[in-house]
Structure formats: C-alpha cells, structure tokens
Amino acid sequence: EGVNPQEYTGIKIKVLEWPAAAKEVLDKAAFNPDGKTVSLIAATLRPETMYGQTCCFVSPNINYGLYEISETEYYICTPRAARNMAFQKITPVRGEAKLVTEISGKTLIGARINAPLSVYPEVRLLPMDTILASKGTGVVTSVPSDSPDDFATVTELAKKPEFYGIEKEWASLDPVPIISTPTYGDMTAVALVKELKIQSPKDKDALAKAKEIAYKDAFYQGTMIIGKYKGEKVEVAKNKVKEDLIAAGDAFVYNE
Ligand code: A2H
Numbered sequence: 153e154g155v156n157p158q159e160y161t162g163i164k165i166k167v168l169e170w171p172a173a174a175k176e177v178l179d180k181a182a183f184n185p186d187g188k189t190v191s192l193i194a195a196t197l198r199p200e201t202m203y204g205q206t207c208c209f210v211s212p213n214i215n216y217g218l219y220e221i222s223e224t225e226y227y228i229c230t231p232r233a234a235r236n237m238a239f240q241k242i243t244p245v246r247g248e249a250k251l252v253t254e255i256s257g258k259t260l261i262g263a264r265i266n267a268p269l270s271v272y273p274e275v276r277l278l279p280m281d282t283i284l285a286s287k288g289t290g291v292v293t294s295v296p297s298d299s300p301d302d303f304a305t306v307t308e309l310a311k312k313p314e315f316y317g318i319e320k321e322w323a324s325l326d327p328v329p330i331i332s333t334p335t336y337g338d339m340t341a342v343a344l345v346k347e348l349k350i351q352s353p354k355d356k357d358a359l360a361k362a363k364e365i366a367y368k369d370a371f372y373q374g375t376m377i378i379g380k381y382k383g384e385k386v387e388v389a390k391n392k393v394k395e396d397l398i399a400a401g402d403a404f405v406y407n408e
Pocket of ligand 1: 158195196197198201282283284285286287288289290291292293294295298299300302363367
C-alpha cells in the first residue's frame with residue numbers, strides 16, 4: 153500500500169445465481185440468500201467505463217468474506233477491505249464488519265451477476281490470477297475495451313476455458329466502445345495490447361506501460377461515445393457517472 157490515499161468507487165455487482173460450490177458454503181453457514189441482495193464490491197478508478205463491463209473477476213486464490221450490511225443487504229470483499237469499510241460509515245456499526253461466512257474466490261466462479269450500467273444485463277464472475285489481496289476489495293470488474301489487464305485476462309480465459317474451469321462463452325462477450333481518443337480510437341486497451349504485443353496477463357512490464365498510457369490518453373484526450381454523457385470529455389463525465397451510480401444506490405466511495 154502506498155503512502156497516498158486512493159479513492160475508489162465501490163461498484164455493487166449483484167449476484168443473480170450462485171454456483172453449486174458457493175451454495176454449499178452458504179448452506180453450511182445457514183445463510184439463505186433468497187429475498188436478500190448480495191453484491192460483490194468491485195473497486196474501480198474508472199467509473200465512467202462501467203457501460204462496458206463484460207464480466208467481473210475474483211482471484212481463485214483469495215478468501216473473501218460475506219458481510220451483513222443490513223437485514224436485506226450483504227457485501228462480498230476481502231476481510232481487509234471490510235475492515236477499512238467499517239471505518240468509513242459503510243457498515244452499520246463503526247469499526248465492525250459483521251462476517252456471515254468466509255467464501256473462497258474459487259467457489260464463486262461462474263456466478264451469474266448484474267453489473268450496473270453495463271450494456272450486458274447479465275454477465276459472469278470469472279477468475280483473474282493477478283488480483284492482489286492487498287489492494288482495493290479483491291474484486292475487479294472487467295472492462296476489456298479500456299483496461300489492458302482486463303483485455304489480456306479475458307483473452308487468456310477464452311483461449312483455455314477448460315484449464316480455467318469456465319465456459320468459453322462466459323469470457324467471449326464483445327468489448328464495448330465507451331470512449332474515443334484521437335490516438336487509439338474507440339477501444340484503447342484493445343489497440344494498446346496489440347501495439348505492445350502483449351501475449352498474456354503475465355506480461356507484467358508491458359501491461360504496466362499499457363495501463364499508464366491508456367489511463368492518461370482516456371483522461372486527457374477521451375470523449376464519451378455512450379451513455380448519458382455522450383459527447384462530453386472523460387475528464388468531466390467521470391465524476392458525473394460516479395455520482396449517478398452513487399445516487400442510484402449502485403456504488404459508494406471507498407478509500408484506502
Ligand atoms: B480499474 P491502482 Cl477500464 N488487484 O477499473 C489488481 N487490480 C486491481 C485490484 C487488485 N486488488 N483492485 C482494483 N484493480 C484494478 C476499471 C479500469 C481500471 C479500467 C482501466 C484501468 C483500470 C475496470 N477494470 O485500472 O493500483 C481496477 O481496474 C488501471 C489504473 O489502485 C482499478 O481500476 O491504481 C485499478 O486496478 C486500481 O489500480
């Protein structure tokens with residue numbers, strides 16, 4: 153963790169249907185999700201790209217927690233993030249995050265989920281090996297049009313679905329054009345992954361470079377080409393989309 157505070161937008165990714173392995177974990181904890189809203193909380197720096205979510209990622213190597221926020225609302229994130237949230241007025245009692253059960257990322261993979269603002273009404277929860285437990289919530293929503301990491305990961309997943317224990321079609325939704333820039337067109341991440349010849353999510357240095365370029369290019373040169381703020385500069389639209397998500401109850405500010 154760095155010395156500078158980082159402000160994330162915590163996006164509520166609602167679970168629509170649990171995979172069998174996750175159902176077993178919930179059963180053991182005597183937790184019945186019927187009539188309750190359970191959301192994976194994805195930490196993002198790019199709320200304006202949420203129109204282009206094609207899936208969401210958890211790490212198959214991280215243990216998450218299911219936390220009670222109210223009688224009807226529950227969040228899934230790392231225990232570390234839940235502790236931080238408890239001091240940011242996100243949990244009902246200051247300093248306390250009420251754990252219902254631990255749940256491994258592996259058991260959650262394949263869940264049917266709803267990602268707010270996405271043009272796809274329903275997407276899947278998929279594995280991402282490069283998620284760090286020490287950052288954000290441990291949940292990363294996937295926007296392959298604008299995130300080189302996300303594009304590299306979905307490409308890898310679609311290449312070897314059996315190896316990753318998923319259905320190929322879950323990782324095969326088309327990236328969505330969200331932002332246009334003079335240099336990279338309307339799918340910055342796709343263009344950069346090609347230009348820098350990135351072959352896999354393990355090409356760390358090239359991905360770090362792509363990420364840096366993509367972020368600056370979109371922020372300073374980008375124009376929205378979808379949604380309520382179509383035609384506006386990304387620099388301006390970013391905060392408006394974030395505030396709309398928060399007002400709709402689909403997101404909150406999470407600091408670390
Ligand atoms: B971003 P920073 Cl479209 N491990 O959201 C690895 N990556 C993580 C993470 C973790 N624990 N938690 C969050 N992230 C990702 C959207 C996005 C993001 C786009 C483009 C770039 C981008 C959709 N994925 O990030 O280290 C999340 O992905 C590149 C800057 O705190 C989050 O924002 O600076 C970003 O990395 C946080 O990175």
